[in-house]
Each structure stands twice: as structure tokens, then as C-alpha cells.
Amino acid sequence: MHIVVFTRSTPDTAAKVEVDAGGAVTWGDAATVVNPWDEYALEEAIVQAKNAGGKTTVIAVGPEMHNDALKHGLAMGMDSAMRVWEDGLTETDSLTYATIAAAAVQKLGDVSLVIFGRESVDVGTDQHVYQTARKLGWPMLSFVSKIRAVDHAAGTITVERLLEEGKEVVTSRLPAVISVVKDINEPRYPSFIGIRKASKAEIPVLTSADLGVTLPAATTRVVAYRNLPARETQVEMITGTPEEQARILVDRLQEENVL
Amino acid sequence: MSAVYVWIETFQGRAQPGSWEALGAASKLGLPVVALVFGKDASAIAQEAARYGAERCLVSEDATLESYRLEPYAALLSKLVQDNRPRLVLASATLRGRELLAASAADTNCALLSDVMTFEVNDGTVTATRAAYAGKVLSDVEATGETVFLTLRGRAFKAQAANEAASAQIETVEPVLAEAKIATKIEGFEAEAGGVNLSDAAIIVSGGRGMANNPKPAPPDAADAAVWKAQDGFKNTLQPLADVLGGAVGASRAAVDAGYISYAHQVGQTGKTVSPELYIACGISGAIQHQAGMRSSRIIVAINKDADAPIFKIARYGLVGDLYEIVPALTAELKRRLGK
Numbered sequence: 001m002h003i004v005v006f007t008r009s010t011p012d013t014a015a016k017v018e019v020d021a022g023g024a025v026t027w028g029d030a031a032t033v034v035n036p037w038d039e040y041a042l043e044e045a046i047v048q049a050k051n052a053g054g055k056t057t058v059i060a061v062g063p064e065m066h067n068d069a070l071k072h073g074l075a076m077g078m079d080s081a082m083r084v085w086e087d088g089l090t091e092t093d094s095l096t097y098a099t100i101a102a103a104a105v106q107k108l109g110d111v112s113l114v115i116f117g118r119e120s121v122d123v124g125t126d127q128h129v130y131q132t133a134r135k136l137g138w139p140m141l142s143f144v145s146k147i148r149a150v151d152h153a154a155g156t157i158t159v160e161r162l163l164e165e166g167k168e169v170v171t172s173r174l175p176a177v178i179s180v181v182k183d184i185n186e187p188r189y190p191s192f193i194g195i196r197k198a199s200k201a202e203i204p205v206l207t208s209a210d211l212g213v214t215l216p217a218a219t220t221r222v223v224a225y226r227n228l229p230a231r232e233t234q235v236e237m238i239t240g241t242p243e244e245q246a247r248i249l250v251d252r253l254q255e256e257n258v259l
Numbered sequence: 260m261s262a263v264y265v266w267i268e269t270f271q272g273r274a275q276p277g278s279w280e281a282l283g284a285a286s287k288l289g290l291p292v293v294a295l296v297f298g299k300d301a302s303a304i305a306q307e308a309a310r311y312g313a314e315r316c317l318v319s320e321d322a323t324l325e326s327y328r329l330e331p332y333a334a335l336l337s338k339l340v341q342d343n344r345p346r347l348v349l350a351s352a353t354l355r356g357r358e359l360l361a362a363s364a365a366d367t368n369c370a371l372l373s374d375v376m377t378f379e380v381n382d383g384t385v386t387a388t389r390a391a392y393a394g395k396v397l398s399d400v401e402a403t404g405e406t407v408f409l410t411l412r413g414r415a416f417k418a419q420a421a422n423e424a425a426s427a428q429i430e431t432v433e434p435v436l437a438e439a440k441i442a443t444k445i446e447g448f449e450a451e452a453g454g455v456n457l458s459d460a461a462i463i464v465s466g467g468r469g470m471a472n473n474p475k476p477a478p479p480d481a482a483d484a485a486v487w488k489a490q491d492g493f494k495n496t497l498q499p500l501a502d503v504l505g506g507a508v509g510a511s512r513a514a515v516d517a518g519y520i521s522y523a524h525q526v527g528q529t530g531k532t533v534s535p536e537l538y539i540a541c542g543i544s545g546a547i548q549h550q551a552g553m554r555s556s557r558i559i560v561a562i563n564k565d566a567d568a569p570i571f572k573i574a575r576y577g578l579v580g581d582l583y584e585i586v587p588a589l590t591a592e593l594k595r596r597l598g599k
């Protein structure tokens with residue numbers, strides 16, 4: 001069984017992100033890390049491939065900064081990595097992304113499961129996953145909190161999905177695309193040997209021509225990034241006994257019309 | 260004149276309230292508003308959609324569409340879009356709304372702008388504002404093409420007041436996929452006890468690691484005293500406050516990771532992003548990753564025993580003290596004032 005994980009690098013979640021005078025998004029000298037959601041995807045791929053006796057490939061779409069995430073995947077124990085990119089692509093257009101991501105999976109040829117993180121914590125579009133599934137023409141199971149069974153003979157996968165209203169159990173035909181949430185596992189830390197091996201890995205970069213696909217013209221673009229308007233909150237500290245605090249707070253909330 | 264399609268999300272025969280917000284946004288554009296209602300009791304929900312601004316409704320109650328599944332829903336939505344080329348396709352940016360519209364936009368090669376907070380339709384373009392980098396910055400985005408798909412952030416748009424006299428023209432549409440062609444099968448569903456719908460809640464009461472400092476003694480047979488205390492606090496201290504306010508209970512990641520409450524309640528960068536009218540943070544320090552999920556709430560109240568906790572920097576009202584004294588006092592005061 002060949003399992004693919006898609007991942008990207010994102011600024012560290014504790015970084016102070018802002019828009020500089022030139023309109024670019026910056027996060028100072030904070031590190032880029034593997035998108036936190038994708039650690040669960042990587043862990044699950046490694047475990048499932050081990051159970052089934054399969055292999056794993058981690059793929060990023062985008063410029064060189066995404067090598068960090070790929071190396072993290074290799075260090076955790078993914079078998080191989082690949083980056084897909086060419087000059088002139090916009091990283092923010094999801095149709096472009098989905099077309100090239102699907103082509104990369106097709107190119108590998110023997111993939112039966114694609115695993116995504118739930119969303120990227122930086123751009124957070126939550127749309128790459130579904131669009132890649134549709135471009136592949138494969139069924140999509142989002143928000144998977146547990147893989148119950150992979151039945152190779154029947155060519156099916158049964159999962160639990162975590163939805164707002166509760167837990168749904170679904171069976172799907174393979175090949176399939178899934179996205180996973182943090183309940184699914186406890187991601188491992190890369191081992192020292194893993195990190196050393198990953199740091200030496202040469203990661204191949206493939207273009208749309210290599211993948212034999214024609215990309216659509218981008219239909220969306222980011223016009224500008226802006227800083228948030230300053231929250232004009234002047235905090236009002238409410239003091240007194242708990243009963244007095246409660247009474248004053250309820251007065252204020254009634255004045256604010258929120259009750 | 261090309262129309263605005265609005266997908267009305269339903270669950271077990273009931274409409275999701277964010278769908279009425281999407282109809283409200285659609286009704287402001289001066290274009291014909293068409294509601295799409297699929298699944299259980301779609302015809303009855305279509306009548307309801309008419310009261311919230313739909314002029315026409317396309318409905319299907321076919322068995323393959325009974326409860327939401329991506330494949331049959333996307334196949335039908337994509338066919339309707341391909342055949343009729345609406346100017347816009349809207350839905351609330353819920354889990355299902357984001358998934359369905361992304362899939363259908365990919366099928367039809369149309370632009371998609373997700374989770375937008377404002378938008379404007381111009382001659383050749385649609386422009387919108389959305390949050391990026393976990394809400395740390397805003398991005399202005401633009402989409403081109405004959406049809407543009409948009410998912411709308413919950414509570415960022417207003418539903419119209421229901422007009423009981425309104426009615427819509429209702430047409431039945433046929434599903435595209437037969438059951439045999441659908442690769443997924445729902446085997447079962449277990450509802451979350453109490454139900455958590457943070458995205459729709461107008462008021463959220465959240466608890467953090469501070470919940471473990473419950474003065475109530477844990478029973479001797481509790482596996483872990485701190486966990487028992489915190490769980491008891493969520494159930495018997497926070498939930499009653501949420502109940503009297505008609506709100507939902509949220510949590511910090513520290514509380515979820517420690518096993519105090521389930522992940523479905525987590526607010527923040529790796530949990531849910533919420534923007535209720537009122538957010539009450541109890542025993543939460545206000546780490547940047549927590550703020551990422553709740554800083555756009557209209558009014559933030561912080562209850563924390565540490566006057567230097569960062570949560571006070573983004574709060575409108577700050578109460579320094581023990582949450583196990585303040586929260587019960589607040590619940591009692593509200594019961595008195597709201598006459599409950």
C-alpha cells in the first residue's frame with residue numbers, strides 16, 4: 001500500500017505575524033515549522049504503512065521554504081519526499097494547487113490513500129484537500145479521528161469522522177483521500193538518526209511539465225494583506241467581592257445589549 | 260439576470276442557522292435568490308427558506324441525498340451550476356459548507372473564496388476580505404470568472420427577519436448519482452452528548468487549565484484527582500453559566516489535552532475559530548494560539564486569578580479572582596436578573 005501525505009511549512013504558531021510597510025507578511029526571525037495539523041497525517045501514514053507493509057511519500061507544493069516540512073516528514077520516518085513547483089505559479093490559488101497536487105499523485109501511479117492535515121494554520125483555506133480529491137476523482141473523508149480498518153481484499157477503508165454534532169462511521173472504496181484531526185494519534189518526535197538522514201536528503205523538484213499536466217489560469221489572487229484594525233479595547237477591571245463583581249458585570253452586559 | 264445560489268445546509272431535517280445568514284447576504288445583492296435544499300424534509304425547509312429571502316427553491320428529497328455526503332451533493336450542485344451558470348454560489352463556512360463548495364468549485368473550475376467576512380460583487384470581479392495567518396492579519400482577495408463560490412464566516416452576515424407571508428416557487432431537481440455509483444456509505448452516527456455547536460453560538464463560556472483548581476474534593480476512587488475536579492467544574496460550574504446564558508461551552512487546548520473535556524470544545528488555532536457576541540474566558544491565560552480562535556469576539560470577559568494574565572490585554576471586562584467563586588456568583592446573579 002502506497003500512502004501519500006501532503007504538507008507545508010508554516011510560521012511557528014507563537015510567532016508575531018504582521019504586514020510590513022511594503023505590504024509583505026513577515027514573522028521576524030521566528031522559525032518555520034511543519035504545519036501542526038500535518039504531524040498527525042504523517043504519523044498516521046507511517047503507522048498504516050507499517051501495518052500494511054507499504055511505503056510512504058510526503059509531498060509539498062510550493063517554493064523552497066516547504067523543504068523544512070518535507071524534511072520533518074522524512075525525519076519522522078516517511079520513505080521519500082518530493083516538492084512540486086515552478087516559477088510563475090501563485091501559491092494562493094487553490095485550483096492551481098489541486099490540479100498539480102492530483103497530478104503528482106497520479107504520477108506515482110500506485111497510491112491507494114492520500115492523507116492531509118485538517119487545515120493549514122497560516123493560509124487556512126481548508127479547501128486544498130477537497131479540491132485535490134475532486135481532481136483525482138476519488139472519494140473524500142474529512143475530519144477523520146480514527147481509521148477503524150483498511151480491508152485490502154475488499155478495497156475499502158472504514159473510519160470515524162469527528163463532526164460538530166457527533167461521530168460518524170463511514171466506509172469508502174479505495175483509493176481515497178482523507179483529512180485527519182488531532183484525536184487520531186500522538187505524533188512521534190523525529191529520532192536523532194532520522195534528523196541526520198533527512199538533513200542529507202536531496203529532495204527532487206518536479207514541474208507541471210514533468211507531471212504532464214496543463215495548469216489552469218489562476219482565478220483568484222491576494223490583492224493585499226493588512227494588519228488587523230487595533231482592538232480599541234480599554235479593559236475595565238471590575239473589583240469587589242465575587243457577588244459585587246457579578247452584579248457590576250451583569251449591569252455592563254445589559255448596557256452592551258448582549259444578554 | 261444570473262442568480263445567486265445559496266446552499267441551505269441541513270442536519271437531520273433541520274436547517275443550520277448560518278444558512279439564513281447566507282440568504283440574508285444574498286438578498287442584498289439585487290439578483291434573484293435561489294435556495295438549494297437537498298435531503299430529508301427538503302420541501303418543508305424550502306418553505307422556511309422562502310421566509311428568509313429565497314425567491315425560488317430547487318429541492319431534492321431523493322434517498323441518496325437523505326443525509327449529507329460529499330459525492331452525491333457535489334455532483335448535483337456541480338450539475339446545477341454547470342447548467343445554469345449563477346453569478347454566485349454561497350454557503351455558510353461550516354465544515355460541510357466549506358467542503359461542498361470547494362469540491363463543486365473544483366468540478367466546475369470556478370474561483371472559490373472561503374470563510375469571507377465581507378464581500379462585494381463588481382462587474383468582472385468579486386472582492387472579499389478574509390482572515391489569514393490564524394487571524395493575525397487580514398487579506399483582501401479577488402476572484403474572476405462567470406461564477407464565483409463564496410463561503411461566509413458564521414455570524415459575519417445578518418439573516419433577515421423571517422417574513423411569515425413570503426413564499427417561493429419550488430421546483431424538484433433529480434439527483435445525478437445513483438446509489439451504486441457512490442463510493443461512501445454511512446454506517447452509523449453517535450451524537451455528542453449535549454451537542455457542541457460552537458460556531459453558531461452567540462455566547463461562549465470557556466474554561467482552561469484553571470478548571471483543575473476546583474475546591475470540591477475528588478472522590479477517593481477517582482483515577483486522577485485533578486482531572487476529576489476539572490471535569491466536575493466543566494459540568495457543574497461552567498455548564499450552568501452557559502445554560503442560563505443560552506450559550507455553549509468552549510475550552511483551551513491545555514484543558515482538552517489534559518482530558519478535562521473533549522476536543523470538540525477546543526477554541527484556538529488548532530481548534531475552532533469563533534466570533535460570538537460574548538466570550539467569557541475562565542481560568543485561561545490567553546496564549547496567542549488561544550487568541551487566534553476567539554479574538555474577534557465582540558465582547559470578551561476574562562476571569563483569572565492572575566492580574567497579569569495576557570487575556571486581560573484583549574478583554575473588555577476583567578475580573579481578577581477565583582473562577583470557582585466568581586462563576587457561581589455570576590450564574591446566580593443572571594438567574595435573578597433574567598428571571599430564570
Ligand SMILES: Cc1cc2nc3c(=O)[nH]c(=O)nc-3n(C[C@H](O)[C@H](O)[C@H](O)COP(=O)(O)OP(=O)(O)OC[C@H]3O[C@@H](n4cnc5c(N)ncnc54)[C@H](O)[C@@H]3O)c2cc1C
Pocket residue numbers: 013036466467468469470472473510511512513514525526527528529530531541542543544545546547548549552562563564565568580581582583
Ligand atoms: C502548535 C500549537 C497549537 C496550539 N493550539 C491551541 C489552540 O487551538 N487553543 C488553545 O487554547 N491553545 C493552543 N495552544 C496552546 C497554547 O500555547 C497554551 O498552552 C494554552 O492555550 C494554555 O491553556 P490555558 O490558558 O488553559 O492554560 P494556562 O496557560 O496554564 O493558564 C491557566 C490560567 O488559569 C488561571 N487560573 C488557575 N486557577 C484559577 C482559578 N481557580 N480561578 C481563576 N483563574 C485560575 C491561571 O492564572 C492561568 O492564567 C497551541 C500550542 C501550540 C504549540
Ligand SMILES: Nc1ncnc2c1ncn2[C@@H]1O[C@H](COP(=O)(O)O)[C@@H](O)[C@H]1O
Pocket residue numbers: 006007008035037038041059060061062066115116117118119120121123124125126127128129
Ligand atoms: N503548499 C502545500 N503543499 C502541500 N500540502 C499542502 C499545502 N498547503 C496545504 N497543504 C495540505 O492541505 C491541508 C489543508 O490545507 P488548507 O486547505 O490550506 O487549509 C494541510 O494540512 C496540508 O496537508
